[in-house]
Amino acid sequence: MHIKELREDILGVHEKVETLNGVKDYIFFDNAASAPALKSVYEKMEDVSKYYSNVHRGAGYKAYFSTEAFDEAREIVSEFVGAGDGDTVIFVKNATEALNKLARILSDRFNGGKVIVSEMEHHSNILPWKKHFDVVWWPVNDEGKLELTTLENILKEEKDNIKVVSVTGASNVTGFVNPIHEIAKIAHKYNALISIDGAQFVPHAKMIMDNGNKDEKIDFLSFSAHKIYSPFGSGALIGDKNLLDVNEPECVGGGTILFVSKEETLWADFPEREEAGTPNIPGAINLALTLKRLNYFGMENLEKREHELSKYFLDKFNKLNDFKLLGKNREEHYFSVFSFTHKSLSPFLLASILSVEEGIGVRAGCFCAHPYLTTIMNFSKEKVEEIKKDMLEGKIEKFPGAVRASLSFYNTEEEIDRFINILEKIEKGEIDTSKYRYYKEYEAFFPENFKFKKPDIF
């Protein structure tokens, strides 16, 4: 693998931005939110788009082309995640839609009941379960990690009453990685199904849903294309067709049926019955092309490179005094996602300083994981009440949280150096933070007299 070749395939990797300190090479450390597109795939899409047509319904070469490409995209996704023989790939718009779809289908299947959800989850893997089931929480330990013995104890206590265990493959806050096959084995032992939120796992490591061991098989996987270098509105829910086959789809219409009469509806088979209306055909093709390209480099190689960068990042970060990482004891099982706080500065102010002074894009806040942040940041009950009050009053600047730097294989040691350098400057008091104020209209801090240039694209 050639790291240089990889980096050059990232669209926008050489963009420059205006900062308070002149024009600088932009550093993108917000890959966990949404990852940039691949240049080679983007160029290929121009060719593919010349043959764009709707799928399944048209006659003529373009319809044939699009249908074949769309169907093959499904196979590529299935292969990429190591799906099993009985698994189907349903294209959706993102992981959130996939998880909502799954929770709704399974609640029809089981007529509600109890589901275990971990405390480490993103809201998209909490709220759909809360809506359709009674949630039993799997708490994290003092380090912010999940323990298998805790899960097994809950399952034992609940005596075969748990229908599903839904857990993330990796945290979008701490980057901690969960042993998904071991979790599957425990869930299955107690007759529960296993759903993995793969939004933060699939972009970082080789996913194998079916590793050949029936007990360890991942029953359902959800992920978003935009987090895996294909930001064009696609995503997938993958799972056992027989387990998903319940009653009728929620969203109905064109594409979901075999036959409709005035009296009767004959539903189509999977996956079509869960893909109502015209699907996002270019999104699915772009995703498949991207996955092929990532496979060319090898997910194992990308994971190795990200680990190298993570070690480099941590070596430097751990020498800082005023900054603290969320989650404790990073051993081997973490991805390149780091959330941290400063001893006194607001995370939103920190994020602004990084972007305005050095041209670094990160994220600040609670990362749609309020239960996890509440625990790992030790918020008291009183603090939670205060936060809720501030939110209701629209005082976003007072909202607590952390700054998240999420790195990808294409980032570099030099970029990390620039990032650490600005944190060091903050530590040494070399950045005048008093010149920043909070602007409600942008929901962000900016120095007086500094504004981003408005994009002129339309």
Ligand SMILES: Cc1ncc(COP(=O)(O)O)c(C=O)c1O
């Ligand atoms: C772990 C995790 N799950 C689910 C989601 C939801 O993804 P999307 O917004 O693409 O639906 C995210 C998004 O950040 C995430 O990090």
